[in-house]
Amino acid sequence: xxxxxxxxxxxxxxxxxxxxxxxxxxxxxxxxxxxxxxxxxxxxxxxxxxxxxxxxxxxxxxxxxxxxxxxxxxxxxxxxxxxxxxxxxxxxxxxxxxxxxxxxxxxxxxxxxxxxxx
Amino acid sequence: xxxxxxxxxxxxxxxxxxxxxxxxxxxxxxxxxxxxxxxxxxxxxxxxxxxxxxxxxxxxxxxxxxxxxxxxxxxxxxxxxxxxxxxxxxxxxxxxxxxxxxxxxxxxxx
Numbered sequence: 001x002x003x004x005x006x007x008x009x010x011x012x013x014x015x016x017x018x019x020x021x022x023x024x025x026x027x028x029x030x031x032x033x034x035x036x037x038x039x040x041x042x043x044x045x046x047x048x049x050x051x052x053x054x055x056x057x058x059x060x061x062x063x064x065x066x067x068x069x070x071x072x073x074x075x076x077x078x079x080x081x082x083x084x085x086x087x088x089x090x091x092x093x094x095x096x097x098x099x100x101x102x103x104x105x106x107x108x109x110x111x112x113x114x115x116x117x118x
Numbered sequence: 119x120x121x122x123x124x125x126x127x128x129x130x131x132x133x134x135x136x137x138x139x140x141x142x143x144x145x146x147x148x149x150x151x152x153x154x155x156x157x158x159x160x161x162x163x164x165x166x167x168x169x170x171x172x173x174x175x176x177x178x179x180x181x182x183x184x185x186x187x188x189x190x191x192x193x194x195x196x197x198x199x200x201x202x203x204x205x206x207x208x209x210x211x212x213x214x215x216x217x218x219x220x221x222x223x224x225x226x227x228x
Contacts, residue, residue, distance in 0.1 A: 104169035
């Protein structure tokens with residue numbers, strides 16, 4: 001069964017770029033869409049954006065100017081970059097899969113905590 | 119886009135039924151049958167329990183059910199069990215092809 005695993009630095013300095021990778025094992029990147037979702041400590045879930053296996057993307061309008069999601073089908077990975085981070089970007093970041101033309105998230109990765117602090 | 123509105127908390131006794139509401143607009147919940155629900159235990163990743171308003175994935179208990187009326191979707195849990203104590207989130211497709219979550223509801227089993 002497919003499993004997702006997030007990886008990347010757990011600490012990022014303010015104004016720098018947060019970079020995370022999600023590795024997909026036990027299945028293929030295609031033909032699915034892949035999302036990033038985050039959860040600030042003690043708060044609710046926020047959808048960041050998705051990328052199709054073909055490379056097309058869509059982002060949360062509130063984050064669109066700072067977010068880039070990319071995919072590497074040869075490595076079965078997709079990635080997230082958030083630029084100009086502040087303390088408000090401190091959160092557990094999850095990656096998740098959606099079937100094409102479907103609107104649910106399953107499965108999810110275990111999540112990785114990213115703290116923005118100097 | 120604004121988060122969907124959920125009650126901050128609900129509670130019930132073992133064996134009882136509870137319902138969690140999720141209110142949006144005609145641009146998300148009301149406009150499409152694309153509401154999903156997730157259960158999250160502390161320190162764990164969310165788990166899909168309902169998709170497309172009222173469908174249960176394989177392996178999810180039939181004590182969980184979903185429905186929708188107008189701009190409000192609902193999750194009902196019947197025969198409450200201690201293991202149901204968790205946070206619950208709704209999510210919807212939107213008119214601009216994005217996704218939006220509710221603020222989350224903490225379920226306490228008394």
